[in-house]
Amino acid sequence: MNSAAFIVTAIFTVAAALAAATLRNLMHAALSFAAAFVGIAALFFLLGAEFVGLALVFIYIGAVAVLVVFTILLTRRDVGKDRGFNWGGATVAVAVFACLTWSILKTQSLAIGAPHIATLTVKRIGAALMTTYVWPLQCVGILLTAALIGALILVMEERR
Amino acid sequence: MTPTLQVFLIISATLFSIGLLAVLSRRHAIFILIGIEIMLAAANLNFIAFWRFGPQPQPPTGVMIALFSIAIAAAEAAVGLAMVIAVYRHYHTTNVDQLDQLRG
Known part of the structure; x- marks a missing residue:
């Protein structure tokens, strides 16, 4: 794992x-949301999970970011009315960050380096998806179909 | 210095806090969805990091959980954005502070 590439990617993300x-x-x-997901995908690449990184780029930058942009354009009249910052929320977020960082730094067993592993090939992922994880895969397929139908029904014109 | 597991977990905690900040401090519904997506991505980063640094990384368990989690996050984003459009059609606003019709 290249540490210079890692530092640049982390700061960018x-x-x-x-x-x-x-x-x-x-x-x-x-x-910026799309750029953040480019950075997270790069972190996945550095961790040796190339397939998940590619899936993240395809799904988030190819689909979710485009959906977000379309939604912003469809609800355009409201843009610019987002009033200031809520400092209570910022305080809670900083407190959560401090607690998480403190507990991560306190746990000594987490200060380990990466072991050497064989490259995770797409073939192995496909074999695992078709054998061990075939039921979760079918359930995700049903979930995505249900989400598609649900999203369509939500945005359909209502007839009165 | 090669990055340890702690460094990845701290980056993931940072991303999670940024997502929480977006959810708690913004009033625009699309921003809240963006925050939720960033928090889910931080969870995925944790799954991958624990898989990579774990003692037995041979079966790709963490990768599988991250893949399913990405699929569920995509479904959540589609339904959430459809809800934003439906709410905008009814109330002509996406500010979540003004959606208080059910308040007693």
């Missing part, structure tokens, strides 16, 4: 996520 959470302009925030 956190900065893009922070921009997505705090920028006033909705469109800029949506683009």
Whole structure:
């Protein structure tokens, strides 16, 4: 694992996520959201999970970010009315971050390096999906179909 | 210095807190969905990091959980954005503070 690439990726990811959470302009925030997911996918690549990184790029940047942009455009009249910052929420978020970081740094068994492992090939992932994980795979298929139908029904014009 | 598991967990905690910040401090419904997506991505990063640094990384368990979690997050995003559009059609606002019709 290359540490220089890792540091650059980590800083980029956190900065893009922070921009997505705090920028006033909705469109800029949506683009920073896509950039943050590029960074997270790069972290997955560094961790040796290339297939998940690619799936993240396809699903989040190819589908979810485009959906977010479409929703922003469809609800355009409301853009710009997002009033200021809620400092109570910021305090809770900082407190949660402090607690998590403190407990991670306190736990000595987490300070370990990565062991050497064989490369995870797509063939192995496919074999596992078709054997051990075939029932979860079918359930996810049903869930995605139900979500598709549910989303369609939600946005359908109502007849009175 | 090669990054240890702790470093990845701290990055994941940072992303989770940023998502929580977006959910708690923004009033626009789309921002709240973006925050939830960032929090789910932080959870996925944790799954992958624990799989990579675990003592027995041979069966790709963490990768599988992350894949299913991404699929569920995508379904959640689709339904959530459809709900934002439906709410906007009814109330002509996406500010969650103004959606208080059920308040007693």
